[in-house]
Structures are given as C-alpha cells and as structure tokens.
Amino acid sequence: MDPASSSSFSSPSPLPDKPEPQDASASQRTRSFGVRIAESSPTSARLVRPKVEPGLPAEYEAIVWRGFSDEEALKWARDDYLRDEMYSTCILVRDGTLAISSQKKKMAPSDLHPKLSKPYTMSTSWHASGNGLPSVPGSASSIIAGAVSGYHLLKIVGYSRTKELPNGEWIDSCPFQVGGRTWHVRYYPNGNKNEDIDYISVFLEFDGTVAEAEAVKAQAKFSLLDQDGNPAPTYSWGTGTRNYSVEKTWGFKQYIKRDELEKSELLKDDSFAVKVDVTVMSEFHARKTPTIVVPPSDIHRHLGDLLSSKAGVDVEFRVGGETFSAHRLVLAARSPVFRAEFFGNMKESTTTEPICIDAIEAEVFKALLAFMYTDALPDMDQQEESAMAQHLLVAADRYDLERLKLICEDKLCNHIDTSSVATILALAEQHHCHELKAACLVFLSSPVNLDGAMESEGFQFLTKSCPGVIKDLLMSHVAPSLLGKRKSKA
Template identity: 45%
Template structure:
C-alpha cells in the first residue's frame, strides 16, 4: 500500500569532496644554490594553503641522498602528520609556463603515517643544465598541483513529499573487473615471450624485456643502452653482485610492482639485499616496500642488526621503528643481556650512537 501524498520525509547524504590548489616555485640563481647546498640537504619554499592544510616544497639541488646526487629532487612536506589523503603533481615548466609532459610526476599519499611525499629523481642536473628551454638566465620553474580529499561529512537534504518524488528507471551499472595488467606482465616474464635481453646471475639465466626494465629504472636504462652499443655477448648481461634468488625477486617486482610471498627465513635473507639493489638501481618505491616489510620483523632479537642496517642504508622508517621498540626500558634491558654490552659496543657502534642521541632528547 503506497504512503499518503502528504507524508513528509527527512533525508541526509554523506559527501566526499576535494579541494585543489597550485604553488609555483621559481629557482633563481640555480648554479649558486647548487654549489652552496650539499647532497641530501634542501631549501624550502614558503608555506602555501590547500584544503585547509599548509604545505611546503623542499628543493634538493644535489639529490635527496648521495645515491641520487646527479638528480634534482623535490619533496612536498606537511608540518606534522595528519590523517588526510592528497594527490600531488609536480611538473617542470618551460619558458612559456607550460608543463613539460616528460618531467611531470603524480603521486598519491596518505599522511596518516608520514608527513612528506618524495619526487626523488625528478630530473637529471645535466639534462636541465644543457636545455635553454628549461633553464634560462640561471633560473627554472616548477609547479605543484595539490588535490586534498576532505573528510566525509553528512548534510541535510531538502525534505520532499512522496508525491513530488519523480519515478525513474534504475541506473544501468556496468561491472568493471579489477585490473589484470600485472597478471599479464607476470606471465610475460614467466614465459620469456618476445624477450630481447638475457641476464646471467650466479650461473642462472633470466630472460627479460628491455623496455620494461628501462621504464622502471634509470640505471637499467643506462646499463642496457651501454650494453647495446658495445660488443655485448649475444644479448647476455652479467650481474656479478647479486644472488639468483635476489635478482629473481627484483625482476618480479619490476614487472608486477609487488614483492613475492616469503616465509620469515626467506624474507630475512632477501629483503636486505633488495634494499641494496633498490638503492643501486634507483627504485625508491621498492626500497620503501622492503623497508616497510622489514619493520614487521623488528623484535628484541633482531633490533640491533636492523638498526645498524637502517643506518647503513638510510632506511629512516625502519630506524624509527627500532628506536620505538627501544623506548621500552624492559626491551633495552633484554637486548643488553642477550647481546652483551661489550659486543654491542664493538659490533654496532652506530646503534649506541642512535640510542644516546634518543636518550639525550628525552632529558
């Protein structure tokens, strides 16, 4: 039985909205700044407001770390961690103020657990310096587009009578299956179909595709160009500083953007080597993925080794996880009893340095 025509109903809706903004950063006196600021150090822009939050752009003229010293890096930073999701597009502007597509990068980030998003190898310094289209009168310009997803909120909807609600056919919904791109790429790697390069690692052969590797790593791109222009060995490239299982995991990540399923023992053996490979081949997301996974294995038995490894390989998140564990005096006591203070001092001197620095902050 339909309701009477005079029934008034209330209604509300939950909305999710976004707010966008731009900030243009001009680097004036490029060469003087480059010579004055060391690799790993930066200069920040003025704060700018988008979506109700203040942001700043950090400019690294000689790379975010010494590993990327030949690149120019940028980082978009929040003053503090906040539960907000945002998308950032950083683009190099030509002399007409138009974005250069080949130097435009987009990254989405959830600021619940961190306060910065990194554009690590944004552009090679040598590329910028030899192009008058980008660098003129010792100046160049970048633009950062920020889109902030605002927290969902409920709002009242104007009440209507049932007689005024129009009838409409139900919407047509087309079911779109999840992306299967990585499955196809994984199959391409597994079968070796149409491969055009072979790697020899620890006596084992791996077939791969030049374009995939070049797109994923600037170091692989340079390595394969050099191999192609040289005498070569019938398309065989030797990798002498990795084990076969590590290189297999590296290739798998390059094709699927995911780490292989590993048991605890396998992960302990492979992940540190993958961090080293990620640093060598300039694959920042792989390094962060491995670092995040290593955080799961931090405990009183492993924390000393993990903290030493984090310091050696610049894994700041892993280092903070280790120091967080050591916030508990009980954990620290167990570690000293297990390892022995003299052994810790001789084997992990940097661990004690970090602990002393942490204790000094609390005093």
C-alpha cells in the first residue's frame, strides 16, 4: 500500500478526618447508635427503638421508628449521619427500617440479607424509588467516533483495449461523493511506475481543496468482484486510515498481475469490476444518549401479514390458473393503474368476479403483490434473479411502479454478459429504461463482447424487434471507429 507519487498526482468541599469507630459488640453498637440518634434528631420523639434486624450482617445496624416516610428517613440519615464518614453505607430494608453500616468495607452481594439491595452509598443527589429502595437519577452520553461510508463500483469494460495505455498513464472513474467529499478512482492498466509494469495499479484520489489546517481522514478498501458480485478475498486490500489533505492519492501500485487476472475467472467477456469502499472519518463528538429508543418503521411487516392472512380482502385475481386475493385500497394507493381500474369508470370498479390477468406468470404476479405490500422483493438465488427481474420489469412498467422498475434495472445491470445483453437491451428499449440501455451499449462497445453477443439467440430478436437499437449501437461504436481511421489517413 503506497501513496501515489507527487509526479503522477496532484496531490461538597473535602470533609475533615473523623476518628474511626471503636471496636464494640453488635449490641453495644446498637445502643450507642440509638443514643446518638435520640440526642441529635430534631424529631427524636418519633424514635421507637434501635434494633438489629434478624439476618442482617454484623456490619449493619438497623433503626426503626414510626411516622417517617422512606424519603424522610433517607434524607434525615444523609443530612445528619452519613456525612460523618464513620457511617458510610445506608440501605432501606422496608417501611420504617434503615440499615446503616459502621464499617467502610462494603459487603459482597452474597453476604447481604435477603431483604436488602446491594450496599448503597448515599450521595447529595438521591431519591427513593417506587419499590422503597433508594436509587439515583441517571443519564447517559456517548463519545462518537463518527464516520460516513459509501462505495463506488468501477467496471472495466473492454479490458484488452485499456492495455494500450503506456506505463504511468491512467484512466479516471466518474467522480462520486462520500462524506461530503468528492473522490474518484484511478486505474493504471500497465502500472504506476516502471517497476509496476506487469501489474494493474489502483488508487483512490481526493478531488477537492481544504483549508490549511483541515484534515481529510479516510480509508479505502479495494475488492475485485467475482461473477456473482462478491469480493474475491485474495484481492480485497485496505489502505488503513490516511490523511488525504496531505497526500491526495492512496492505493496499491501492484494490485494484481495482469497475467493472473487474465487467467482467472474474475475476467469475463473482457470485463472485470473493482468495488472501492470508502469510509470518511469525522471529528469526535459527545452526544447525549436518548432515553427513548424509537424502533424503525415496520409497516411493511404489518402489511405483509395483512396480505398473507387475507383478512378483509375484497378483490381476487386469476393468474395462470391460480387465484390471488388482495385489498383494493392498498393496490390503488400503490399503483395509478389499479387506482383507475378500481375507482374509475372501468368494469373492474364494480365487478365481484375474479379479475383475469394475462401475460404474467403466477410466480411473477405473486412477487409483484408482495412488493406492493412490503416494498421489497422476495429472496432469490443468482440463477433465477435475472429471469425474475426481467419479468418483474415488464409488470412494473404495466402497473406504473417506478421504484420496482428501477430495482429491476439495477439488478439486470449486474447480469449483463454476452449471452444476455441482447435480450436485456431489447427489454430496455421496449420499456424505456434509459440507464439500463446505456449499460448494455457500454458493454457492447468492446469488440470482443460485441462478437460474442452477435452469436447469441437474443441478437436475432433484437435486430428484428428493435431496429432503432442497432442504429444506436452503430452510432456509439462503429461510427467513432471509422471517424478515427479517417483522421489517421488525413
């Protein structure tokens, strides 16, 4: 882990001592203690007798009197006696009984009388709790080591063409924001310096200016992704926390050997991906811990339970031989199309018969309903995710569920390869998914990927059903190549 070189990058007041109590038997201590109370207490007429509570450890004396509330008893003990350090600990046993220790050594919890709480040292801030045991009011705070995290996914499409760049030259990713700062990733296909010529170098660069004394502390983790989109452990490396206001670029000069990458399964269809996790550190600060913790919203769970329980359902759908029950109000709130059907002039607004849904498979409609109630998709494995995302995208477009449509687009972007790109591109064109279409065209900008895609079954369908896409493909790939040749001839 190295920073990039500067040539390549822009870089109460104390109490008086009291005599120790004299050694005496338990009965002597009780009598003498009772005398002191009778002599000193302004309400000594209420004193009945001192006594030793049965089972009370020898270190404690019990005093019983009538007419005092627990709160008055504790206050009187604190003000008149516990400020004398001979009596260091006070415990409320039950109504009208105080146990006061005449030794400074606290007892272990296992030595205590069953009616006692653990030894309680009186303080100037106190109150009696509702169960009769004294307690102190509390508060809590936290020292927060703040951090903001995010990531950038850099996909290298057309890897073989990037190797044409000479050693020491780089390609920057699009800028991205994490922690209120702008960053980009630098990719060196042939290494940063001469000694790195057989390697790929990757760096995170801070793209901004800061005040002279301001520090921008962050850490980065670079991970090559496998074909399932998971980090490859062998190539997941972190920089540790670095000050990017001093040196703006940090990363790895010898991240992976090119021949290792080319022999691995991490490179597919002349493409590979690197995920860069960025964590930006903020200043330490103190924050009061709230006493009331509000749980996150769980309305999605309640609505999901409502759907699965079928309580109050008022509409049925017939899809692929299966029947699904739902609630008109929920569907209308989620979908403008269902709202028009149920509360407009369409026949579905008055029918009590099951509504037939064509051109959607039962499993897809089930997932569609689940999303409308819970705003989440069911768990799917990698193999079925691509097919389900394609079908759900069509359904989302049909019922004007924009969020679901975007979720499906995002999932399909991770499934683009030579065998699927033509089908996904046709889908994107037919349902106006502009970002998904752009991702497909970028993938096809590689000659290797284009050759592989043209051999797939989906490419024939693409040329017949979406001729406009072929024109876009030619404009984005072939035309720039021809233009470059003409300029070179000139």
